[in-house]
Amino acid sequence: MLTVRALNTEYPSQRGPAVKAAQDVTFEVPAGKFFTLLGPSGCGKTTTLRSIAGLERPVSGEIVVNGRVIFSSERKIFVPPNQRNFGMVFQSYAIWPHMTVFANAAFPLEVRKTKLSKSAIREKVMRVLHAVALDQYADREATKLSGGQQQRLALARALVMEPELLLLDEPLSNLDAKLRDRMRFELKRIQRELGLTTIYVTHDQGEALALSHEIAVMNEGRIVQVGPPRTIYEHPRTKFVADFIGTTNFIDGVALGIDSATGRWNVRTPAGDLLVHTDSELKPDMRVTVSIRPEDVELSDEATTSGSSLNLTSGLVDQKVFLGDFVDFQVKIGDFMLLSRAHPSLRTPIGEQIHVRLNPDKCVAIPEESSARAAA
């Protein structure tokens, strides 16, 4: 459906060389899927989205939608944004304050080349306003809407043109936390119902995990990892991805060799020798970082006999923080401090010994090189 190939963009800067915003960005989105570009600010995600929209002109690369080339540096093709027929929701919503709710939503139909009759426009607009539950506000001034309503109106305006592609640029970032949660469900429902191919840009990993079929994590202009939310979360390919998505423990270590019993790599770390999962090629004596999420660090008062006996160790409770639905423990294993997220029922006092189990499947070993490259 959407193919982006080797996209490069840069901005001229006042001094020195041009700033490279997106470098060699390549990805593919199948029809009807929700694809998210995730990364910290300045990582090139918005630039990539705006290049797809046609609001920026990349230096090189190619963008193809449904077999239609909308940008190609090689063949000098650049379809202007107003002829691309993509719906877009902007971060600021960009609701026109001098128009009513209806006029805002009707605008794309009024300005397009194939003219529609007044009644046809009315019908289409009311249908889409109904879909976002704004039909009773049709004649209201757009500025009289609340933040969440404006956001829905912006969505309605993007949907009314029956776009080939829906582009969303951090649409939830201006909402308060409660409303954001609600709109997250709303957005997911509408996208799934309409089956609209959607490109979503956000810096909020929670949103990305909640909404997407696939996520592309970007850093410093490049895509670092593409995959379904669960893979990205559980098996980060680089230190950057592991760190950016969720909280994690990094344990530096050295690869020892493949454990004959389990077929897993064994890594020597300050928290003891660990059996790990890895997606990379490891070699003995290679420096690696083991990433494990706090919720995957299992704690118990007694040395459990049930379950796997792999990666078992013990430490001392150094500090704990009660957060309501869970308790964060800092456990000292030798000199190493490990963060663990546990159920509030665990009440081991500070200073006491505690048993720790690190599920090998959740201990992800990342070689130094790739972490070094990601950080560069």
Place this chain on the structure above:
Amino acid sequence: MEAIRPVTEAPDMKDQPAVKADPKWFIMGGVVSIVAWLALIPLGFLIWQSFKTPQTARVPSVWTLKNYIEAYSSSETLVLFSNSVQFAAGTAVLALVIGTGLAWMSERTNTPFKPLFYALSIIPLIIPGILFVVSWIMLASPKIGIINLVLQSLFGTDTVYVDIYSMAGMIWVDGLHYAPIAFLLMTAAFRAMDPSLEESAMMSGASMFQIFRNITLKLAWPAVAASFLILFVRSIESFEVPALLGLPVGIQVFTSSIYDAIHSYPSNIGLAAAYAITLLVITMGGIYMQSRITGQAGKYSTVTGKGFRPRTIDLGRWKYLTAGIFIFYAVLVVILPFIVLLWSSLQKYYSVPSMAALKNVSLTAYKTVIDYPSVGTAVWNSFILSIGSATTVMLLTAIVCWIVLRTKIPGRWLLDNVASVPLVLPGLVMGLAIMVCYLNIGGGIYGTIWIMFIAYVTRFMPYGMRYNTTSMVQLHKELEESAAMSGASWFTVFRRVVLPLLKPGLLAGWIYIVIVSVRELSSSILLYSPGTEVVSIVIWEMWQNGQYVELSAFGVMLIATLFVFVMLAQWIGKRFGVKET
């Protein structure tokens, strides 16, 4: 999963040209050419003229440096220069002191009648400069000035207490006239100043005076310096005061010398051009320094973008004093001048107020003015010119601003500067440049109303830029981008999104340009010919003819009309303008 068709299968896209001949490029290209023509060509002709000898029927014009030699070798030039600087600096200081004082009272104290401050500071802007000067002549001339006569009868002497025909008088009148501008500039500066900076000084234990000296004044310094330079440039350009108050007693400044050189016989346009270039260099220096200061002001970063309501100082009983100062200012700038004009307009022949004169009150002057041959034409011309140039300027500069702010066309900053070039051109210099330009180009524009239209559009283009830039930077770029994503063409986006959203700024700028167009004298005076007079020219002619009574009647009607117009425009703006979001 949908397979992607190979790129080569995209059939209708193959022969698409890289850049289509979009109509927006024609509009933008046209606008850029117009702006460049208006701002640069007359200036080029002015410089060219300053190196030419006067052309007569027998002797063709030749290249020469004589104009500059004549302008600079004479010992009078030194006097001229020192007069101009003295006058401009004095005016700027007086206006700044009054304006800053009032702005501080209005923004930072609990002086009574504060809401009136703003309204009363706007009203002087609608009084044409020439009427303001004339009314002060009636008030303070040594022979007929009411102030002198009242004081003389009070003390039973014939001493001349105040003489408006002097350097001090010129500074006084022009300073009062520019005080509202200083007030507006300094009000903006005080508003932009975060009061927490002063409050934190207070919490650190500083006294009121220490805060004022070490914090307020230091923070306001860039604004004060920039305002001083703006006022300096405006007053070195001013024509009415030097012409009416300076020329009769031989106090020459640059503007009046330019006027003299053109109106002497035979007229010496080359010499006028040489003076004009000198004046231009001074104003350019002033504007350059001002923009440097304003540019540097960023480091003071007094604007935090947060909305804050400045804390006001409780003056206690002193507030009656500040209220008194304010009322006194209003009397000097608005009430006295208007009453004097009104009085004189009700007389058959000009006479000072007395019981005897009170018996002669009549409306004859108004009737004379209405029947006056050139008044009808002048009013019509002014009406057409002001509406036409205001509309043209606002639409033209809206597109220019859009190009400067929204596109990435290389060299767009140059366009911004070119459109602001007329800012450094004094009205008289602009008139001279345009006169020289169209006299040489021909095309039948000289001597028609069109040449004045061109002059007004050129002269007020920078104001249009100012108003449009201010409102366009507040427009979020995404409002236009979302329209483009909706499938609207550039023209549709501009017409249906940009212009409606700019409406408050457009309207405010339009009103301002209409008013300054009606007041305009210094360019018009070199460009008008019989049949293309405007109202300020008629007032000028009446003054030259000594028709003080008719002049007053005409002035009163003009001020009243402008006042009604402003009120009406404000009301329309409030009623139909875009509501604040």
